Amino acid sequence: MxxxxxxxxxxxxxxxxxxxxxxxxxxxxxxxxxxxxxxxxLLGSQSFFHGNEExxxxxxxxxxxxxxxxxxxxxxxxxxxNKNYERYQILKNGxxxxxxxxxxxxxxxxxxxxxxxxxxxxxxxxHNASLSKLIEPKALxxxxxxxxxxCEIFGKTFYENIHRPILKKFYGRNGNDxxxxxxxxxxxxxxxxxxxxxxxxxxxxPILNSRIGFHSFHEGISDLVSYYPTNNGIGLWxxxxxxxxxxxxxxxxxxxxxxxINSNQNRIEAVVLKNGEEIQCQHLLxxxxxxxxxxxxxxxxxxxxxxxxxSTSLYHFISNEAPLTDLYYFINYEPDMLSFRxxxxxxxxxxxxxxxxxxxxxxxxxxxxDPKVAEEKxxxxxxxxxxxxxxxILTSVGHFxxxxxxPLPTHSNAMHHADALNYLKSHSQNLTLLGKENANLFFLxxxxxxxxxxxxxxxxxxxxxxxxxxx
Ligand SMILES: Cc1cc2nc3c(=O)[nH]c(=O)nc-3n(C[C@H](O)[C@H](O)[C@H](O)COP(=O)(O)OP(=O)(O)OC[C@H]3O[C@@H](n4cnc5c(N)ncnc54)[C@H](O)[C@@H]3O)c2cc1C
Numbered sequence: 001m002x003x004x005x006x007x008x009x010x011x012x013x014x015x016x017x018x019x020x021x022x023x024x025x026x027x028x029x030x031x032x033x034x035x036x037x038x039x040x041x042l043l044g045s046q047s048f049f050h051g052n053e054e055x056x057x058x059x060x061x062x063x064x065x066x067x068x069x070x071x072x073x074x075x076x077x078x079x080x081x082n083k084n085y086e087r088y089q090i091l092k093n094g095x096x097x098x099x100x101x102x103x104x105x106x107x108x109x110x111x112x113x114x115x116x117x118x119x120x121x122x123x124x125x126x127h128n129a130s131l132s133k134l135i136e137p138k139a140l141x142x143x144x145x146x147x148x149x150x151c152e153i154f155g156k157t158f159y160e161n162i163h164r165p166i167l168k169k170f171y172g173r174n175g176n177d178x179x180x181x182x183x184x185x186x187x188x189x190x191x192x193x194x195x196x197x198x199x200x201x202x203x204x205x206p207i208l209n210s211r212i213g214f215h216s217f218h219e220g221i222s223d224l225v226s227y228y229p230t231n232n233g234i235g236l237w238x239x240x241x242x243x244x245x246x247x248x249x250x251x252x253x254x255x256x257x258x259x260x261i262n263s264n265q266n267r268i269e270a271v272v273l274k275n276g277e278e279i280q281c282q283h284l285l286x287x288x289x290x291x292x293x294x295x296x297x298x299x300x301x302x303x304x305x306x307x308x309x310x311s312t313s314l315y316h317f318i319s320n321e322a323p324l325t326d327l328y329y330f331i332n333y334e335p336d337m338l339s340f341r342x343x344x345x346x347x348x349x350x351x352x353x354x355x356x357x358x359x360x361x362x363x364x365x366x367x368x369x370d371p372k373v374a375e376e377k378x379x380x381x382x383x384x385x386x387x388x389x390x391x392x393i394l395t396s397v398g399h400f401x402x403x404x405x406x407p408l409p410t411h412s413n414a415m416h417h418a419d420a421l422n423y424l425k426s427h428s429q430n431l432t433l434l435g436k437e438n439a440n441l442f443f444l445x446x447x448x449x450x451x452x453x454x455x456x457x458x459x460x461x462x463x464x465x466x467x468x469x470x471x
Contacts, residue, residue: 004280005031005251006462008271010258011287013041014444015435015451017241018076019285022455024248025075028462031251031279033271035288038235038254039242042436043444045233048398050318050356056233057316057360059400062329062343063091064237066224067445072452077227080240085227086349090217094330095187096337096385097162103325107192107213108162108333117161122193124155129207145411146182147175153211154191163188165335171310171408172366182409185442186340187331228348253279261296268428283458284428287435287451289404290420297427302420308413311368312405315378319357321392322346332385338377340364342387358397364406371399404437432458 009020012034020032038044042060049055064081066073081087094103098112110118132152143149146167150159159175163183167175170186183189190213194202200219203209214220229236245252253273260272261284270280286293294301328348332339345358361378363369375396382388407413424433433439434451441447 003031003251003277005029006282007031007285007458008033008279008281008283009285009287010271011041011435012036012039012252012254013287013435013447014043014238015287015439015447016041016285017238017245018448018451019287019434019455020245020250021075021241021248022452023459024245024250026456026459028459029249029251031253031281032245033253033256033258033273033279035257036255038239039245039252040235040238042402042404043234043238045235046398046400048316050395050397053356055316055318055356055358055397056235057314057345057358057397058233058235058343059314059402060405061444062234062348063088063226063228064234065226065445067449068224069449072449075452076241076448079244080237081227084230084232084236086230088226088228088328090221091226092217092326092328092347094325094327095333096330097333099334101325101330101386102192103327103330104216105192105213106187106217106331107190108188109192109215110158110162111193113161117157121155121157121161124157125191125193125211126208128152128155129205129211132207140180143180145176146178146180146409149180150175150183158191162191166333169333169335170340170364170366170406171410173408173410177410179409179411179414185406185409230350258296261293263297263428266427266429268430281430283430283432283462285432285434285455285458286424286438287433289437290417290424290433293424294420298423301423302416305416306412307416308408308410310406310408311363311365312402313363313365313369313371313374314400314402315361315363315371315375316397316399317359317361317379317382317394318397319359319388319392319394321389322357323359323387324389325387327387330385330387332381334385337381337384338363338365338369338374339381342382344387366408368401375399407442 006028007023007030009016009032012032016032020030024030045056045058047054047056093106097108100112102109150163192213192215196215199215257274258271259274262270268284270278272278323344326347329341329343331341340362342361379394382394383390434454436442436447439450441450
C-alpha cells in the first residue's frame, strides 16, 4: 500500500503536533509518524494503579503557559484551557540550596553562602556589571565555555561556590567542559542577592535586571497565564490536540517506525515504514534526533565517534500526608543530593479532588543510578528538605527513564550535533529539521513557536512553488 502527502512530519511531540496542525489548518495534506502508541512526547502523562485507584503522573513538562503571541495562543492554548484547567498568574516555585529551602523564589539565594564568600561575590557581581556597560555586549557564542560566561556575568566567587558544584551535580562536568548557556536549562539564569528592597532598586539597571532576581515570585509578575488540568495530567492537552489533528484530517501513524527513506537527487521522495507501507511526500519535517535520520541515510557517517550522555529519570510517589509547603514545584540544587525538580500535584490542583497526595521527582545524573537506590535516597531528601514531615510515609508508585531527556551540553556533543545538522542540510533540499533535538531550543514555548512559525513559512513557499509548477 502507498499513500501521498504534501508533508510528512516525523515525531509526535509538541514540535511535530504544532507543525502538523499549522500545515493542515492551511490546507496542506499531512501525515504524522510517531514511534509511541500516543502523541505528546515530553508532554504526556502516564497512569499507575495503586490498589484499584488510577493515579496520573506526567513525564516531562507539567505546565502550559501563554506564549504572548496571539496567533499561536489562539490555535494551541486558548481553545483548550476551559473549566477543566486551573489558571495561575503566579507560579509558586522555590529551591533548596545550602541546607535551606527558599520557598519564596525560584532563584538561588546567594545570601545562603558563608558571609565572606557572599561579600566577595557581591563585589564581583556589581564590578562585572559596571564593566559590561563599558564594552560591546558579547553574543553567547563568543564565549569559549560555560565557565567563562558565568564568571563574566556573576564573578568567579559566585561561580565557584554556586554554579560549578551544581553543573557537576547534574552534568558531571566543570563549566569549562560545557558550552556557554548550559546552565540555563537548570534554571540558573538569575541569582538572588542583597535585600528585597535593594533588589527592586538594582533591577532598574537593565544589566543587573538580567542577572539578579526578585526575592519573591509575587514580584515582577508577567501577564502570561499558566495552566494545568484540574483532574488530569498535562497529557490531557496533547490528547485534545490529537483530536484537533484528526479534525483537520492529519493522517496519524502511531506506533510506527521508519525502516527506510527513498531519496532521488537530493530530494526525499518517500518514507518506508517497518510494516512495508510506503508514504510519499513533497517535503519531510523531522522533529526527532538528527542522528536517527543519519543512521537511516548513511549508517557509516558517525562510525567511531563517542557520544556523551546524561540520564534523566522520573520517580513517582504518593504520600499519606500533605506537603508542608504550598510550592507547586522546587529544584534541589544541593550538590550532595540526587533530586532535580519535585512537582507537587496536590498543590497545583484542587486540593480536595485528589487523594492520595502525588508527586514526581526528576533526577538528572551524569551516570544512570540503580532505581531502588535512587528511590530510597529521594524519599530521605523529601524529608530533609522540609517538604514533608518526618512522619510522612512516601510510597514509590513507579519510575521511568526518559530515552531523550536533558541534553548533555558538552563541546564534543555540540560538535557532533552541528556536524549532523550540516550533513542533513546538504543531503536534501526538501527536508526541514525542527524540535528540541534540532533547533537548539529546549523550553516548550520556544519549541512550539519555532515549529509553528517554520511550518507557516514552509506552507507559503510550498504554495508559491506549487503555483509556479501549475503555471
Ligand atoms: C524532564 C523534562 C522536564 C521538562 N520541563 C520543562 C518545563 O518545565 N518547561 C518547559 O518549557 N520545558 C520543559 N522541558 C522541555 C520540553 O518539554 C521539550 O523541549 C519539548 O516538549 C520538546 O518537544 P519535541 O516535540 O521537540 O520533543 P519530544 O517531546 O521529545 O517529542 C519527540 C517525539 O518523537 C517520537 N520519536 C522519537 N524517535 C522517533 C522516530 N524515529 N520515529 C517516530 N517518532 C519518534 C517520541 O516518541 C516523541 O513522542 C522539559 C524536558 C524534560 C526532558
